[in-house]
Amino acid sequence: MTTLIIGGSGFLGTELIRQAKTAGHTTAATYATQRGDTAETAWYPLDLRDAQSLDAVMTEVRPNLILNASSGGADWPVTGQGPIRLAMAAAKHRSRMVHVSSDAVFSGARVxxxxxxxxxxxxxxxAAKAAAETGVLAVYPKAAIVRTSLIIGYGRSAHEKLIHDLAAGTRDGALFTDDIRCPVHVADLAAALLELAMHETAGIHHIAGLDAVSRHELGILIANRDGLDASRLPTALRANSAHRGALDVRLDSRATQRALRTTVRGVRQFALRLPEEAGRAALAAPAPLTGE
Ligand SMILES: NC(=O)c1ccc[n+]([C@@H]2O[C@H](COP(=O)([O-])OP(=O)(O)OC[C@H]3O[C@@H](n4cnc5c(N)ncnc54)[C@H](OP(=O)(O)O)[C@@H]3O)[C@@H](O)[C@H]2O)c1
Structure with missing residues (x-):
């Protein structure tokens, strides 16, 4: 099984490479600006805006499976159009494709x-993530789309780095008490994505954690896990802030979970202080900020 991980240098992409290698896949991975730090995979520079280089990578790698873990934020050509270009290439090469989407496609109106x-x-x-979902399925109905929520793990996520910086007082900002999501552990998400990739299933799936918590509650859980002073975490209301975005979005993942053997834990479970998690968090703490 040859698996191509688009955005392999990113947070989720790094974990996907690790687990795919462990499962015996031959892997190739792409980066936009800087290759990832694992030597266990073949690396290719790729900008999803560039159809020619995408075709060159596809022709060289000839993947059975493509996992799209790339993110261009609100950049429409990358986040909205790039995955559609990728889905066209996957259809042409008859590769299985799993595309990672986000709970940001929802407004929060129905919670x-x-x-x-x-x-x-x-x-x-x-809007860009929603456009990508629609376009990917329009050009390649066999593709699987997986919406997820805040991705956490090993102290390496942007969310955990923010919590560490806020607790240390080295960064301005606050954790919203009215912004509710269903955080997922990066290891659970990667395992579920790889399992789903082996199924024939197509269309929309949800893989998010079981527990709905506010950004501030998430901060307290991570602070307790990592031995930080949670009382130092500043709070604010998103509703009163200049940050646009949904307030309360809870992905219901039960239908997808029923089809999976992988258990996707809630944050109250995975943020318990485990020696492995705390150790990895301590190791990762000095890493530079990458932003969300
Ligand atoms: N993080 C979260 O909490 C969260 C929540 C919900 C959904 N998601 C979704 O989950 C997926 C993974 O997120 P993540 O946090 O792991 O992302 P990430 O760490 O920001 O990594 C993004 C990856 O995309 C690559 N990339 C950037 N611009 C690109 C372009 N123009 N063409 C091709 N690749 C490009 C980056 O390469 P370089 O590193 O070389 O720039 C990197 O490998 C994304 O689809 C994201 O939308 C994330």
Missing amino acids: HYDESCLPDPITPYG
Whole structure:
């Protein structure tokens, strides 16, 4: 099985490479600006805006499976159009494709969202992710789309780095108490994505954590896990802030979870202080900020 991980240098991409290698896949991975730090995979520079270099990578790698973990934020040509270009290439090469999307496709108006809910984004990033979902399935109906929520793990996520910086007082900002999401551990998400990739299933899927928590509650859980002073975490209301975005979005992942053997934990479970998690968090703490 040859697996191509688009955005392999990113947070989720790094974990996907690690788990795919462990499962015995031959892997190739792409980066936009800087290759990832694992030597266990073949690396290719790739900008999803560039159809020619995408075709060259596809022709050389000839992947059975493509996992798209790339992110261009609110950049429409990357986040909205890039995955559609990728899906066209996957269809042409008859590769299985799993595309990672986001709970940002929802406005929060109905709070609870299962796989049947249609996107109603209220941010440019959410709109680009929704456009990509629609376009990917239009050009390649066999593709699987996986919406997820805040990705956490090993102290390496942007969310954990922010919490560490806020607790240390080295960064301005606050954790919203009215912004609710269903955080997922990067290892659980990667395992579920790889398992789903082995199924024939197509269309929309949800893979998010079981627990709905505010950004501030998430901060307290991570602070307790990592031995930080949670009382130092500043709080604010998103509703009163200049940050556009949904307030309460809870992905209901039960339908997808029923088809999977991988257990996707809630943050209250995976943020318990485990020696492995705390150790990895301590190792990763000095890493430079990457932003969300
Ligand atoms: N992080 C979260 O909390 C969260 C929540 C919900 C959904 N998601 C989704 O989950 C996926 C993975 O997120 P992540 O946090 O792991 O992302 P990430 O760490 O920001 O990594 C993004 C990856 O995309 C690559 N990339 C950037 N611009 C590109 C372009 N023009 N063409 C091709 N590749 C490009 C980056 O390469 P370089 O490193 O070389 O720039 C990097 O490998 C994304 O689809 C994201 O939208 C994330």
